[in-house]
């Protein structure tokens with residue numbers, strides 16, 4: 001009897017431990033993202049690691065995010081800040097598990113190039129959150145290396161100023177000096193390579209055991225350009 005109570009308590013304790021703030025059921029998350037239940041569970045292991053690196057509270061704080069990306073909790077850059085903000089859908093200053101999985105789902109290779117992905121990229125590129133992509137933002141993205149020169153417009157080694165000019169000639173159809181979401185949607189449909197960075201081809205190739213390593217690499221190599229930061 002005593003043994004059975006103790007087992008029950010243990011079970012309850014384990015269940016409560018799983019219910020950290022922002023925790024969502026893997027079945028639910030798998031139903032709304034391209035991930036399988038097993039992949040969501042593997043992502044939870046990675047999430048636990050990232051969210052406990054400074055404060056073990058089941059939430060990824062900005063400093064933990066910076067630590068994961070740069071191995072330095074105090075190192076920042078504008079684009080990393082923006083990624084954090086876009087992941088933090090509820091805008092409460094921390095990334096919860098549900099936000100983490102839903103946001104990474106956009107990068108899954110099976111995720112369609114749909115409104116969701118196009119809007120996600122728009123939000124990322126709108127570094128200063130003005131509701132438009134402006135010249136200086138494209139300039140900064142190019143400088144961080146996020147926009148690969150050979151992937152954009154098939155022109156290698158053009159100076160950033162020229163790249164930005166060319167982008168605006170093509171995208172800014174209203175000639176307002178800034179790109180709105182409709183212009184962006186048209187532009188991306190003509191230049192799908194623009195959001196090529198937002199897919200993670202490795203995800204299809206790996207198996208669960210490698211997930212932590214792969215996801216670490218994804219966050220570092222795919223979302224940000226390692227050499228430039």
Ligand SMILES: [Ca+2]
Nearest residue numbers: 051055057059
């Ligand atoms: Ca934390």
Ligand SMILES: [Ca+2]
Nearest residue numbers: 088090092094
């Ligand atoms: Ca949040």
